[in-house]
Amino acid sequence: MKRVEVKLSLPVVAPLVDLIRELTIDLERSLAAPQALHDLDQDFRGAWIGELLEGQNGDLRSLLSLFDGEFFTVGVIAFDEKNAEPIVRACTALRLKLRESRLKALGDESLETGDVEMEGLDETTKTAFMCYLFLATVQELIIQHLDSTILGL
């Protein structure tokens, strides 16, 4: 089984993990990307959204399991073909939530280009934006190294 291990700086990542935990609680009952399902009847829509929510929560649990007790002693996270797919999805859910809840002031263009003056940001927004970039980096790593495994090609 292909496995990618990444050594992270604990002082840098620890505050981001705290934020990820907060966002995960926010996402327990709502979808990161609310879906327009007007053409579905109410029961079907409820079941559809329920399934999406269940999947989202499972993905977020997979991501959080990277940052367990062992992580805070060795600072290493590992991806493999079992956890890669849910983690990639969880990163997107969290990034969408960050955009909606903590990074509104930055504007979509800055988020898309990543062109943001960090010095001008308050601490809360700075942490949120660093978390946004960190999650993108995790996605890039997985897609770059485990893409064919995830796709089963």
Add this chain to the structure above:
Amino acid sequence: MAESRSHTRTDARAATEVQLQDGWRVVVLNDPVNLMSYVVMVFKKVLGFAEAHVFTLQQWHLTAVLEPDEAR
């Protein structure tokens, strides 16, 4: 005396027309958050490529080509 009769004739005709239901399109909206590499990976995973279907058919020795769908 002349006899008159009235006749009522019912002529019922029914016709059934079979129509194909209109096709559905899946629309994925652009957003500033998702990375291009992520979107490409999801599309590949979820939708696959027509080329892949053609290739598989050819592996089974059927003649298959990829051409534009002019019905749409």
